[in-house]
Amino acid sequence: MRGLIGKKIGMTQIYSESGSMIPVTVIEAGPCTVTQVKSVETDGYEAVQIGFGQRKVKHSNNPLNGHFKKAGVQPKKILMEFGVVPGFEYKQGQEFNVSLFKVGDHVHVSGTSKGAGFAGVIKRHNFHRQPETHGQTEYLRHPGSIGQASSPSKVFKGMRMPGHHGNKKVTVKNLEVVKVYKEKNLLLLRGSIPGANNRIVTIAK
16 A cells, blocks of 8 residues: 555654654554556556544445445444555455555645735745835835836736735645554654644545
8 A cells, every 4th residue: 555544643852862852743644545456447547445433334425435335334434545566466344554654654644724814925935025125105015016017017927916825735745753652543653733623634654
């Protein structure tokens, strides 16, 4: 399996054998169940669909309930697809857990970053404030010029301006696996990952 679906629990710190402090993020990784195996013949591409988190039957619609019943698994909250590992035989109902990873591995974690609402250019794009001298009054945090007047008489696409900040998919690469708690399905990664606590993330090898 190339990865798992998990849930961000929060951040804490642990100490190495040498006594140095390591900031870590705790992730509940799995268990994830295979709900569908896609092939080139039937779907046009190869992938494995896995589900994470339990959900009541009454909270799923009939098509999804039929999908889970066909796979022989309980309804899941989250469904995602991962690429297949060549030569590995996937089966519906097969379960993968945190034992997929070991200490020292490096993983990529993707999640939805915290939303900051409508933000100005200083917070959104790290702009510098304008000078506070020479009669400057109320434009300290304004972006400044956004283009020319008569020619070309337009604002070019991609101009950095105020707008919606955060709440988008972010991937942090090459995070080291510090500890693995198989009995609790917990994964401790060095450093921080995107999103608020209890947000869904994907951990890829």
